[in-house]
Amino acid sequence: MGHRVALLVSLALVLAATAASAATPKKGAVPTLVFPVAGATTYQDDFGDARSDGPPHPGNDLLGTKKTPVVAAESGTVKFWTTSATAGCMLYLYGDSGTMYEYIHLNNDVTMRNDNRGKCVAGTAYAKGLKDGARVTAGQQVGYLGDSGDANGIHPHLHFEVHPKGGAAVDPFPYLQAAEHLLFFAKLGTPFTLALTGTVVSATASSLKLQLTTLQAFPMNVKSKGLTQTVTLATPQPAEVAAGDQATVWTQPALATLKSMLGADNALSVALVQVAP
Numbered sequence: 001m002g003h004r005v006a007l008l009v010s011l012a013l014v015l016a017a018t019a020a021s022a023a024t025p026k027k028g029a030v031p032t033l034v035f036p037v038a039g040a041t042t043y044q045d046d047f048g049d050a051r052s053d054g055p056p057h058p059g060n061d062l063l064g065t066k067k068t069p070v071v072a073a074e075s076g077t078v079k080f081w082t083t084s085a086t087a088g089c090m091l092y093l094y095g096d097s098g099t100m101y102e103y104i105h106l107n108n109d110v111t112m113r114n115d116n117r118g119k120c121v122a123g124t125a126y127a128k129g130l131k132d133g134a135r136v137t138a139g140q141q142v143g144y145l146g147d148s149g150d151a152n153g154i155h156p157h158l159h160f161e162v163h164p165k166g167g168a169a170v171d172p173f174p175y176l177q178a179a180e181h182l183l184f185f186a187k188l189g190t191p192f193t194l195a196l197t198g199t200v201v202s203a204t205a206s207s208l209k210l211q212l213t214t215l216q217a218f219p220m221n222v223k224s225k226g227l228t229q230t231v232t233l234a235t236p237q238p239a240e241v242a243a244g245d246q247a248t249v250w251t252q253p254a255l256a257t258l259k260s261m262l263g264a265d266n267a268l269s270v271a272l273v274q275v276a277p
């Protein structure tokens, strides 16, 4: 009886802690962001840099591959903006925290070449099926990285701005540096399994902690290399590994949610472990 009560109390605490951290960002403060590009990027702190053709640079430019999914940095509602010659295909995200984000230079190409034949519409600039004014959850795709507007012909990039309380733009860099990165990207609700390769940090009867180096996601068959994240996986059966082992861990099939794509603690379970000889 005593044990059961203790278990229920601890479960309630876990649920309360989860709800507090994930569901209710503090009003007015910029929350921990989901990194807005779901793929490899290079960027630097170019906020405030002088621009010959206008005011100082009000955001950070995240350089990446054309048509890489861009995702909601926090939960909120979106507004499409399609009439700015300089911004090109643009999106406003009004976050639940009160912070507003701008996504600029979204894709306007039909092919992978710089054809400029696409319009600022869902499926080209914005995520397939996304409607102007729609509610989105953190990590949900809102668009595709591109080079529309005055980025045309320059390296495809997402120009990203952060406006606390909907006011003036502040430097996004510290928020981007602290952001959580999706391990891979899939449409929310779709099934996937991962092959995670790396070094075992620790292994207990119920969990396995892995320092990642590479990842492969199925059935989308995307590969990522040079990873640095650590993931903690639930182990339904104790895995026969020890700290320091080089291993490939196959995860049990799961549905794409923000937590599973972030590789949050115990959001994924181990199906099989292969230790490198």
Ligand SMILES: [Zn+2]
Residues within 6 Å of the ligand: 057, 059, 060, 061, 159, 160
């Ligand atoms: Zn920019």
